[in-house]
Amino acid sequence: MLPQADSLIILDFETTGLSPNLGDRAIEIGAVKIESGQVVDTFQELMDPGFLISSFIQGYTGITNSMLKGSRSCSTVMYEFADFIRGSNLVAHNASFDKRFLEHELELVSSPHTGGEFACSLLLARRIYPNAPSHKLGELITYKNIPAKDGFHRALFDAEMTAKLWLKMIEDIKIEYQLAEVPFKLIMRICKAPKGSIGKVIEKWIRVHVNG
């Protein structure tokens, strides 16, 4: 079944390190699917990278080598995830990081990237909350008073928190600029807008797409 036109998937990878180019692999994927502003589906799975992960990553994520030993391989999981994201636009916090791993893992299983455009909640937060003390995911959750239990650095939890932050940012944009909807293409433009020019970007969008 094809996703709705406004279907959006917020995802988060836990990995063995920072760079797939240096041999790092994904060890967990978590994602939530949002349609019409509501969470309609989730995806979470650990993945065995085929080698032991460092004590730093075990401490950082809470994911241990024994947990990964009984898990399915990256390739098996990524085949299923490619199907999960098919046709949906994507969001991640610091998307350049997750995009690199997504494309790398899909390339390893010779599966084409089936998602749509990839937006970054970090770039959006920097635009609309320039005065936030930090733009780390956890700090933004606190800054916007979004309820959260302690569970950061696990994939589904971080994806769920990013989804809540994303919906909050959309709501704040709607209120600030008196918009009924905030299309994904407009968000992409806001993310790329120079500092302090969001108002002009949105005004132009309204002129062209709302007022005709």
Add this chain to the structure above:
DNA sequence: TGCCAGGCCCTCTTTAGGGCCTT
């Protein structure tokens, strides 16, 4: 041998450097 990410963004910038953010 030793080192090793990469994109964004700011400023003491643009012929550069360093902090932020992700694991």
